[in-house]
Amino acid sequence: MKETAYLKCINPYCGLEYDIKNTNITCEKNHFLDVQYDNIPSIELKELFYRRRNYRDNIFNESGVWRFRELLNFCQINTSDIKSCSKYLVSLDGIEGKQSKPYRMSKVADFIGLRHNKLLLQLEGYNPSGSFKDNGMSSAITHAKLVGATKIICASTGNTSASAGMYTANENMECYVYIPNEQIASGKLSQAYQFGTKVIKVSGNFDDAFLKSLDDAKKINAYTVNSVNPFRIEGQKTIIYRLLEYLNWDVPDWIVYPGGALGNASSCGKCLMELYKWQWIKKIPRLVIVNAEGAKTLYDLYNGEFDNTKLRWNDGKPNLELLDRYYKYLNENQIKPNTTATAIQINKPANILKCIRALEFTDGIVTKVSDSEMLDGMAIVGLNGFDCELASGAVPAGIKKLVDAEIIKNDDLVSGILTGRQKDPSLFVEYHSNRKNRFAVTPIDYTSLE
Ligand SMILES: *Cc1c(COP(=O)(O)O)cnc(C)c1O
Numbered sequence: 001m002k003e004t005a006y007l008k009c010i011n012p013y014c015g016l017e018y019d020i021k022n023t024n025i026t027c028e029k030n031h032f033l034d035v036q037y038d039n040i041p042s043i044e045l046k047e048l049f050y051r052r053r054n055y056r057d058n059i060f061n062e063s064g065v066w067r068f069r070e071l072l073n074f075c076q077i078n079t080s081d082i083k084s085c086s087k088y089l090v091s092l093d094g095i096e097g098k099q100s101k102p103y104r105m106s107k108v109a110d111f112i113g114l115r116h117n118k119l120l121l122q123l124e125g126y127n128p129s130g131s132f133k134d135n136g137m138s139s140a141i142t143h144a145k146l147v148g149a150t151k152i153i154c155a156s157t158g159n160t161s162a163s164a165g166m167y168t169a170n171e172n173m174e175c176y177v178y179i180p181n182e183q184i185a186s187g188k189l190s191q192a193y194q195f196g197t198k199v200i201k202v203s204g205n206f207d208d209a210f211l212k213s214l215d216d217a218k219k220i221n222a223y224t225v226n227s228v229n230p231f232r233i234e235g236q237k238t239i240i241y242r243l244l245e246y247l248n249w250d251v252p253d254w255i256v257y258p259g260g261a262l263g264n265a266s267s268c269g270k271c272l273m274e275l276y277k278w279q280w281i282k283k284i285p286r287l288v289i290v291n292a293e294g295a296k297t298l299y300d301l302y303n304g305e306f307d308n309t310k311l312r313w314n315d316g317k318p319n320l321e322l323l324d325r326y327y328k329y330l331n332e333n334q335i336k337p338n339t340t341a342t343a344i345q346i347n348k349p350a351n352i353l354k355c356i357r358a359l360e361f362t363d364g365i366v367t368k369v370s371d372s373e374m375l376d377g378m379a380i381v382g383l384n385g386f387d388c389e390l391a392s393g394a395v396p397a398g399i400k401k402l403v404d405a406e407i408i409k410n411d412d413l414v415s416g417i418l419t420g421r422q423k424d425p426s427l428f429v430e431y432h433s434n435r436k437n438r439f440a441v442t443p444i445d446y447t448s449l450e
C-alpha cells in the first residue's frame, strides 16, 4: 500500500519513488529528490493556521514552522493530536519562525526608490539561532529522528552549523560540523562551540568542506542536514506561508532572496508549485535570486554569461553538460568564490537544478551585486532599526538594481527575505568609521567637540 508522503525524483523522465524513511539525497540515477504528498490539503486550513497564532500552551501551534504542519506532514501523523506532535516533531519550544513576518522599512524603501507600502522585508534573522536556517533545521532534525539517526553532520559557512548545533543540543544528538578555515564570521563559529558541536576545520572554502562532509557522512553513518536534504526544503516553505498569510494569502509580485547553496530558492519554488496546484493561490510571484559578484555561478549560467548558453530546467531536461563545463572552467582556472558575505560565498551551489526549476516555474530573474552594494544594503536596514547580516544586504541592493533598471515597476509589491542577523559586529564599526561609505554615521572624537 502506498503511503501518502514519500520521496520522488525531481527528474520527470525518471520519477523514481522512495519510502519516506529513505535518507539518500538522490535517486539511484543521481537526481535530487522532493518530498511528495498525495493529499490535497483543505483550503479551510488557512483559518486554522491563523487561529493557532493564539496558541494556548501548544508549542506546535506557537511555532512558525509547525503551525503549518498539515502542509509538511511527512511523518504522516494525526496533526491535531498533541501527543503525536510531541513524539515526532522537533521544535525549540515553539520559537522557530515565530517572530519572522514581513515588516515595513521606510528608509530602505526610500533608498531603493519604492513607495513605503510597496516593500516588505521579512526578518528571518530573528530566529532562535539567528538565521532562516532554523525553519529547515527543525524539519530536517524531525526526519533524522523519524529514521532513528543519532549523528548529525553538515558543512557550513556558519549559520547551518549554528542551527544544527542548537537543535542537536536540545535533542541530545551528536553533531559534526565541517567549517572552512578562516572563512566564517566569528559570531557563527562561536555558536558551533557554544552548542557543543564537534568542529572539524577544513582548509579551503565551503565547497571543499561540503564534499568532505558528504564523504565522511557515509563513513561514520551520519545524517546530512545541508540543504541538499529534501526535508530542509520542506521546513523552509513556511517562510513563504508566513509571508502569504500576512497578505491574506494574496501574492506579492516579487520574492527576493540572496543566493548561496540555493536551498531557499528551491524551497520557495516548491512551495509555490504546490500552492498553485492546490489552487490556494491564483497568481505566481516572480522569484529573484541575488548573487554576490564574487560567487556568481547561477548568475553566469542562468543569464548565458558563460559561452552564450542559458542554463534552463527545460521541463526536466537541463543542459548538464553546460554545468559540467562551467565547473571544469572554475577548476582549471582556479577560480575561488570571493566575497566578504561568507554565507553566500559558494561557487558550486548544490541545489542549482531545483533552483532553475523554481526559476522556470516563476519566470524568475538572477542578478548580482558587489560587496560594497551589499554593505550599503545592510547599513540602511540597520539605520531603519532592524538587524541583518551582509549576505542579507544583497536583498535591498538587488531590488534597487532591478528598480533602477525598471524591471521591477513602481507599482509592484516586492517582498525580500532578510536571511540572517549580524554575527560579525566589526563590520558595522568599520562601515561607520569610514566617512566615504554612503550611509556612514562616523564616530566623533571627544577632542573635536572642544
Ligand atoms: C545560508 C544563508 C544564505 C544562503 O541561502 P541558500 O539557501 O544556501 O541559498 C543566505 N544568507 C544567510 C544569512 C544564510 O545563512
Ligand SMILES: [Zn+2]
Pocket: 009, 010, 011, 014, 015, 016, 027, 028, 029, 030, 031
Ligand atoms: Zn531519478
